Amino acid sequence: MLEVDSIRKTYGNIVAADGVSFRAGAGETVGLLGPNGAGKTTMVSIVAGLLRPDSGQVLIGGRPLGGDTDPAKRNIGLVPQNIGLYGQLSARENLALFGALYGLGGAQRKRAIDDALRLVGLSDRGKDAVKTFSGGMMRRLNLAAALLHDPQMLLLDEPTVGVDPQSRNAIFDNLETLKKRGKTLLYTTHYMEEAERLCDRLVIIDRGKVVADDTLSGLHRLMPVTNLLIVDLDNARDGFPAAELRSLPEVQSVEIRDKELKIGLRDLSSESPRVLQWLVDRGWKFQHVSSERASLETVFLTLTGRSLRD
Amino acid sequence: MTSIFRALVRKDLRLFFSDRRSVIMAFVAPIVIASFFGYIFGGNGGQTEASRVAVLAVDQDASVTSREIVANMTADKALAVQPAGLEEARAAVRKGKAIVAFVIPAAFGADAGRALFDAVSKPVIGLLYDPSHAAEMGMVQGMLSGHVMEAVSKEMFTGQTDRQAVKDSLAQIEQSAMAPADKKSLETMLRGIDGWNARRDSGAASGNATAPQGLTIPFQVHSEAITSGIGVQYNGYAHSFGGMGIQFILFVGIDVGMGLLAMRQSGVWQRLRAAPLSRGTLLGSRAVSAAMTSMLVLMVLFAFARVVFGCRIEGSMVGFLCICAAFSLMTAAFGLLIAALGKTPEATRGLSILVTLLMVMLGGAWVPTFIFPQWLQKLTIAIPTRWAMDGLDAMTWRGLGFSSAIGPIAVLVGFTLVFGVLAVMRFRWEADS
């Protein structure tokens, strides 16, 4: 359905995409995962035909987009990261406009609007101005506006940003419904839990480069770390010799944020005493130690040396 | 128009009319300001109360002559004359409550009569005036001279008090050092007047009510404002509504530009660009909706001016409509150009308002271009608003025919094309992500 091949895009001397390639098969849900500024929106915009890459190409259904008016654009539904709705217009007026842009009219458009509103649970708010909506409702309508023309593929750019857990669950239910209907989803996020819950495959990008592209189970196999040892240091991180700690044979990863030190270890029982002793020997004091089972989040950490939320 | 185009235009119009601020800015503000300017600058013809010059009369003489002067000044339509005491008048002029005060000194009537034939001791009329109104002061001085001349000579020749002046003058001539021949001629003239007065007293010379009453200014002025024709008066409202219409419609254009710039930063732009529609449709629909709004604003303004102030389209109605349409299109293209050249709404707003106000000012929307110095009048030919303003003036109160609209229409359409092409060329199509 979607083939992205060696895309490169620069803004001045910022390289937003540096040879990005990945695919999404029909009916597949692919997560595009990366921290802020990784180049996710840039990739979504290129796939949707909004940005022209410096090099590389995007094929949709085996063919590149021809231009502004290419009818193949009907196969794509874009859910932009910034809410793309007119606040002064009602929900229905917004949907009517976006339906009209894809040539929908009359009864057909009315049916599409009713269906989309029902899917996102906003049927009773259709006549209200969008500016009176809560953040979560706007996000849901933002999704509905991409569904009117019933596209085969949905490009979702952080569709749950800034919403409470309830609205997020509602949006997830909507996306799972769409998945069941056989849509191809390209889902952009920097939340690993979201990607784990929804996606068949994950493409992890960092600083414009793909650092991993695998199925969930494949990524789980990549996880080198089974456990995290978390140490709350008494003194601040300044001058903490993270590189030195990382060079110990048993240490898989080191992450330090404020006074919280996260150390990736394979075997807590045998390895943690030695690591703690190493800290004590170097004069680092701590009052509280805990541990955590490793998650996919640590995959990103081990691949890039950085946390997703940085 | 395709249905997509129509949907986009309809959306823009809905957005415009759902924004109370922009509607007030486009319709109410120009009506209020144009009404004010029209009222200040002469209104619709005839002398209005507001344009009378406030004058104070300080009459320290209270003679027949001085009372006549005050009465004649008071009767003048251009002046609003009030009697006042000297100190009161001084204070009023200082505070700007009156523009000129004239002071007729005691014994003015008698002295002035004598001074007609004796240049030695002329009585003095004092003028107190507000220096910020020098033009009005000149006008009042001129009128005063006329009225004084009339009143004094009338008394001299026909009044009671000044008969004595004739006799006094005769006595003075006897004693003066004039050449004997001059003395004789002057004496003959004064004796003639004396004799005339005596005959009038006996009733012999009367019987004709329209006999000359004194010296008067030997001509009258008939002034006719050259407008669309006999009986049609210059209508200051026609100019001010055109001018303010132009100004506020350009503001609508700025709003279009700002709106596009703001939209580029929102997801709406990505959504529109992701849909299968051409760039021409995207920008063209915005231009058409902007032009429709502008046209509507102009029509509402001139309808208001017609109903409330009686401004008519004295010239070609077709020419008027075409100029309005051409100006509306130019405004729309101007808005697109702002969107194409600007970066963010915040950074662009100030500059585009400045450019707009300059165009409006130099176009003659605030004050007519004919009071500009010659070089500036030539220079402003390069400014589209000048053409719009001249065209609207021509079609409204000047009452010219369609041929006078062709120039403005052509120039405005030309600017539309230039702005439009520049805008499309310079527009950054890639969204700011």
Ligand SMILES: Nc1ncnc2c1ncn2[C@@H]1O[C@H](COP(=O)(O)OP(=O)(O)OP(=O)(O)O)[C@@H](O)[C@H]1O
């Ligand atoms: N219009 C632009 N001009 C200049 N630089 C840009 C532009 N758009 C994006 N960038 C830069 O390109 C890089 C990638 O940006 P992009 O928006 O694609 O990241 P992202 O992964 O979507 O981030 P986020 O999670 O914050 O949305 C960033 O460094 C960003 O600063």
Ligand SMILES: [Mg+2]
């Ligand atoms: Mg983004």
